[in-house]
Structure formats: C-alpha cells, structure tokens
Amino acid sequence: MTVPADRPATPGPTDTEVRDLFGDSVQITPLADEGSMGRRITGADLSDPLTPRQARCLVDLLDTHSIISFPEQDTHQFDVHSLERLANHFGAVLPHPRNYANYGAPAAELELLPNDQKFSTRVNQAFPDELECLAGADSPGVYIVTNLIGSGPAMTPETVGGQHWHTDIEFEPVPLSTSMFFVQHVPTARETSQGTWVDNPPRADGFYHPESSAELAELREALPLNGETAYADTAAAYAALSPDEQEMLDAVKVRRRFRRDDEGWLMPIVHTNPRTGRKSLHSPVWASRGDTIAPVEVDGMSEDESRRFLDVMEQQCLRPEFRYDHVHAPGDVTIWSNFATLHTAPPSKKKVNSTADARLMYRISCKGEPSHALPRSDADEWIEANISPPYRSPISA
Numbered sequence: 266m267t268v269p270a271d272r273p274a275t276p277g278p279t280d281t282e283v284r285d286l287f288g289d290s291v292q293i294t295p296l297a298d299e300g301s302m303g304r305r306i307t308g309a310d311l312s313d314p315l316t317p318r319q320a321r322c323l324v325d326l327l328d329t330h331s332i333i334s335f336p337e338q339d340t341h342q343f344d345v346h347s348l349e350r351l352a353n354h355f356g357a358v359l360p361h362p363r364n365y366a367n368y369g370a371p372a373a374e375l376e377l378l379p380n381d382q383k384f385s386t387r388v389n390q391a392f393p394d395e396l397e398c399l400a401g402a403d404s405p406g407v408y409i410v411t412n413l414i415g416s417g418p419a420m421t422p423e424t425v426g427g428q429h430w431h432t433d434i435e436f437e438p439v440p441l442s443t444s445m446f447f448v449q450h451v452p453t454a455r456e457t458s459q460g461t462w463v464d465n466p467p468r469a470d471g472f473y474h475p476e477s478s479a480e481l482a483e484l485r486e487a488l489p490l491n492g493e494t495a496y497a498d499t500a501a502a503y504a505a506l507s508p509d510e511q512e513m514l515d516a517v518k519v520r521r522r523f524r525r526d527d528e529g530w531l532m533p534i535v536h537t538n539p540r541t542g543r544k545s546l547h548s549p550v551w552a553s554r555g556d557t558i559a560p561v562e563v564d565g566m567s568e569d570e571s572r573r574f575l576d577v578m579e580q581q582c583l584r585p586e587f588r589y590d591h592v593h594a595p596g597d598v599t600i601w602s603n604f605a606t607l608h609t610a611p612p613s614k615k616k617v618n619s620t621a622d623a624r625l626m627y628r629i630s631c632k633g634e635p636s637h638a639l640p641r642s643d644a645d646e647w648i649e650a651n652i653s654p655p656y657r658s659p660i661s662a
C-alpha cells in the first residue's frame with residue numbers, strides 16, 4: 266500500500282509486536298546510540314519460512330530503521346538457501362553477473378560458471394580442511410564476499426584500501442532497494458601497529474576528486490580497520506536539514522547512468538518510502554564512480570557544479586552522528602535499505618595465509634516491492650525489464 270508523500274514517518278513495529286511474532290525471548294536494541302538508525306533483533310530464528318505477518322513485520326522494521334541485524338543464526342539450520350528465501354520478502358533477487366561465464370557477451374545464451382570455476386569451489390580450495398562454503402552459496406543470486414579466492418597457507422597477505430562511499434546499483438530505473446549479508450567467518454587476527462586487523466593503507470592518487478574539501482576528505486577516509494562495513498544514515502541527514510533546504514532538495518533531480526555516454530534518466534535525489542512516507546537522500550554522492558561509471562549529474566548543473574553540490578550532500582551524510590560501523594560476527598544476518606543509507610567496504614587483506622584472516626560472507630541484493638507471501642508474483646515483463654540476467658529464486662509455494 267502506498268501512502269501520501271507528506272504523511273509523517275511511522276514509528277514501526279513495537280517491541281511487543283515483534284515478540285508476539287518471533288518469540289518472547291526476542292530483544293530489540295539500537296545498533297548504535299538510542300535514536301540513531303539500525304536495530305539489533307536478538308533471539309529471532311530466521312531458519313524457518315516466515316509467515317506473511319512475520320515478513321510484514323521485518324519489512325516494516327527495515328522501513329523504519331534502515332538497517333536490521335539478526336545475530337547468531339544457527340548455521341546448522343540457517344544456510345545461504347535460507348538467506349535467499351528471506352531476501353525474496355524484501356524484493357526480487359538480482360543475480361550477480363560474476364556468477365555467469367559469459368555475462369555481457371552479445372546475443373549469447375547465458376551460462377553459469379562451470380563447477381571448477383564457481384566462487385564456492387575456489388573458496389573451498391583455500392583451507393579445505395578448515396573452512397568451506399555453506400549450502401546455497403552457488404546460487405546465481407549470491408555474491409560471495411571473501412578474501413579466500415586464491416588464498417592458502419603459502420600466500421603472503423596484502424592489504425587493499427577501502428571503497429568509495431556509495432549505494433549499490435543506484436543507476437538503473439528500478440534501483441536496488443535492499444541488500445543483506447549473512448556472515449560465516451570474520452578475521453580475528455589483530456597484529457598491526459594499530460592493534461587492528463589492517464593498517465589504513467594510503468590511497469592511490471586520483472581516488473577522489475582533488476577539489477573536494479579537506480573536511481570531506483577526512484570524513485571519507487576514516488574507515489574502520491577490523492573488516493566492519495561503514496554505513497551513513499541518509500534519512501537522518503535529510504531530516505537534519507532546514508525546511509527550506511528540504512524543499513529545495515525535494516525538487517532536485519539527478520541523471521543516473523551507468524556509462525558516461527549513456528543518456529540515462531532523471532530521478533529525484535530525495536527518495537520517499539512509498540509505504541511510510543519517510544524521506545531520505547538516495548545515493549547523493551558524486552565521486553563514488555569507478556572509471557567506467559559516469560559521474561552523477563544534477564539536472565540543470567554542469568559537471569563541476571554537480572560535483573560541488575553533491576560534495577555538500579555527501580559531507581552532510583558523512584557527519585559522525587549519522588555514521589555507523591557494523592562489526593560483523595559469524596551467524597549474523599544484516600539487512601540494509603539502499604534508499605536510506607550509504608555504505609563503504611573497509612580496507613582488508615586481499616589474500617590470506619591463515620583462517621584467522623579469513624572473511625567469508627554472502628550478499629544478496631533485491632529490487633522492487635516487498636512480498637509478504639512467497640513465492641513472489643513479479644510479472645514476466647517486469648523481470649525481463651529489471652532483473653538482468655532474468656532470474657527468479659527457486660522458491661516453491
């Protein structure tokens with residue numbers, strides 16, 4: 266159901282409502298400070314299929330809090346199949362192109378990677394007696410976030426820098442709405458000069474635009490060093506603006522496009538959640554574009570003007586009070602709204618020679634409307650237009 270855009274944000278499900286649906290032992294606590302985004306829901310077992318009322322509750326929680334985390338799922342019960350079923354409640358799962366052998370090849374019948382090249386196979390080769398992927402890791406809808414591919418006891422660890430602040434796949438007409446991690450293994454080694462997993466490696470020149478302010482540069486570069494994912498709350502960043510600033514931003518459109526030569530399409534920079542009316546800044550960053558992805562252009566502004574304008578937005582979002590660094594732990598399921606957050610990947614070790622340095626997480630992303638009941642009922646035409654390669658999770662009624 267959609268609500269008018271000017272409706273006040275709803276408070277979301279109460280703790281009592283969540284306990285009624287998931288059990289009396291469930292505890293709901295803020296991920297960071299009281300009043301900031303994110304909730305930790307402890308004691309909720311997600312291994313069984315959700316009832317429609319449970320699914321509605323989780324969708325409402327995410328709409329309200331932007332990040333919801335469910336610690337300590339039992340990996341004997343909850344595997345990557347379970348994660349993909351859960352993801353289908355939040356949107357249609359987008360398969361990851363890297364799971365295909367010939368994605369992007371013109372007019373070719375898409376083929377999944379052969380077994381010996383699958384990411385799970387390569388992960389399992391690193392420390393075969395110690396760490397293997399969970400069931401379901403081979404799904405086309407799963408992206409394995411890991412430093413185990415190419416790793417093994419003989420490797421020399423090498424640190425790589427973190428990413429730009431960004432939102433995943435914001436450049437399509439129907440952008441990603443929701444992403445989620447399920448964590449199997451995290452690095453436990455702490456041996457650097459700072460007592461962290463990695464030291465902060467220096468950036469290569471040109472990583473960010475040289476004319477961005479020193480204040481913004483400092484906010485961008487302050488990344489967590491123990492493998493945490495850093496998030497910025499773009500709903501709080503919007504809410505903290507003056508009414509005049511909000512009114513001005515409500516009228517701003519940006520041109521989203523994948524490549525510089527693409528015509529792209531105009532989209533509002535302020536996202537209004539269709540279910541709650543809550544507003545947030547949707548991916549208001551300029552510099553988080555790789556070499557092949559075009560910078561965002563604000564409608565009516567030159568490229569330089571767009572960059573300066575969006576640098577101000579990015580600096581607003583990266584204010585420390587809107588920032589949350591999520592510490593990953595084995596068994597965690599963490600779900601975030603791509604409309605209401607920015608995130609960045611942390612500096613990490615790229616190849617490792619010990620499981621104490623291993624990072625193994627599963628990410629699924631989805632698009633479109635939530636579905637309280639499964640299987641989803643997305644029309645073939647919608648899948649064809651918005652899910653590339655076309656894909657439906659194999660979930661039976």
Ligand SMILES: [Fe+2]
Nearest residue numbers: 431432433608
């Ligand atoms: Fe990302």
